[in-house]
Amino acid sequence: MGIFDFVRGQFIEAIEWTDDSRDTMVYRFPVQGKEIKMGAQLTVRESQVAIFVNEGEITDIFQPGRYTLTTENLPILCKLKAWKYGFNSPFKSEVYFVNTRQFTDNKWGTTNPIMMRDKDFGVIRIRGYGIYSFRVSSPEFFLKEVFGTNASFETADIEGQLKRMIISGLTDVIGEAKVAALDLLMYYDELSEITTNKLQSKFNDLGISLTSLYIENISVPDEVEEAMNKRASVGAMSMGGGIDNYTRLQAADALRDAAKNEGNIMANAGIGLSTGAALGNMMAQTLNNVNSSSNNAAKTPSPADMENEQQELITCSGCSARISKDTKFCPECGNKIAIPKEKFMNCTTCGAEIRMGSKFCPECGEKQKQEKFCESCGTKLNDSSKFCPECGTKAE
Secondary structure (H helix, E strand, O other): OOHHHHHHHOEEEEEOOOOOOOOEEEEEOOOOOOEEEEEEEEEEOOOEEEEEEEOOEEEEEEOOEEEEOOOOOOHHHHHHHOOOOOOOOOEOOEEEEEEOOOEEEEEEEOOOOEEEEEOOOEEEEEEEEEEEEEEEOOHHHHHHHHHOOOOEEEHHHOHHHHHHHHHHHHHHHHHHHOOOHHHHHHHHHHHHHHHHHHHHHHHHOOOEEEEEEEEEEEEOOHHHHHHHHHHHHHHHHHHOOOHHHHHHHHHHHHHHHHHHOOOOHHHHHHHHHHHHHHHHHHHHHHHHHHHHHHHHHHOOOOHHHHHHHHHHEEEOOOOOOEEEOOOOEOOOOOOEOOOOHHHEEEOOOOOOEEEOOOOEOOOOOOEOOOOEEOOOOOOEEOOOOOEOOOOOOEOO
8 A cells, every 4th residue: 555545544525423322422533643635525414513622611502403513613613723715634533422312211210218297107218210311412511521532432421310309309309299198109100300490400511411201110118008008908998898708708818817727636626616706706896896887877766856855854962873853763773862942932822942943832732822933043033024133144
């Protein structure tokens, strides 16, 4: 190979990058030791941006299209090289192709559980996972802040940091939302949207935009899930026949588990008998409770009966039995019924103590004069009195 062939081989006449991968974010065109010929063809495909770097400084940026490199479309590089009036000397420069398409189906997941306070179960730990998509929104800023001058840059080089940012943001959003663990399933889309908006500014600081975020699942520990299942079972049984049906179901499950227990035959037999007896008593008690509740419900007095009872009956101070207000001795315990003094008046003929409002004296049989007495304090009232002078109660 002659000297002229060698020199000709040092000149680059076509610059392009055909992306044959799914995860390459930045690719440096191999120009080490070679010079780019003025007038060379530059091809930038869709979802690409070409950036020229001269001596570590970003110069010119090319959007998708086909270009013939001249001093006219390399204004910054021409200024740095002090080229004037169309100087056509070959030049050395690094060319970086930045992939601006969306990088989809990137997975995120919680490495450690997220602690949250739940109104039903207290402090619990939850885990979650899903997918997200992102793209380079500012190629120049991304090159300065993240990429540097490497030969290539892939999604694996930054996905660790992006995942941690997502988990941190989602944890904050769940804590602020104060949604119960049982209701998280209904708010996947809302939580995803809020987290995406919350993280957008932090992604922009890297020259990246978070285009989508999806929550596939949020799970709780096994013990919390078991408690949820039991609560759901109780709710279902309550709707389908009451808690007593649920108790009978639990008893049947316990008998089934005892029957499956392996070990000594005689020991199992004893356990089975004792378990069966205990569960039988439990079921009998449950049935008694159901019948008792039904009977009590059937005997429940009407509001009118209760009102009449309150008007006609009093409570014995000895045994608390409900007895007639006219009874002098309790028929249950024999205790003498103490009647407040203010409920008595003196007979107008013989002076014996009789109940206030009595029309005849039980001692002498004389008819009582129709005197008016205050129903509250027993003060004797005049016939024309409309209110009691002692307590102010309206006279009937």
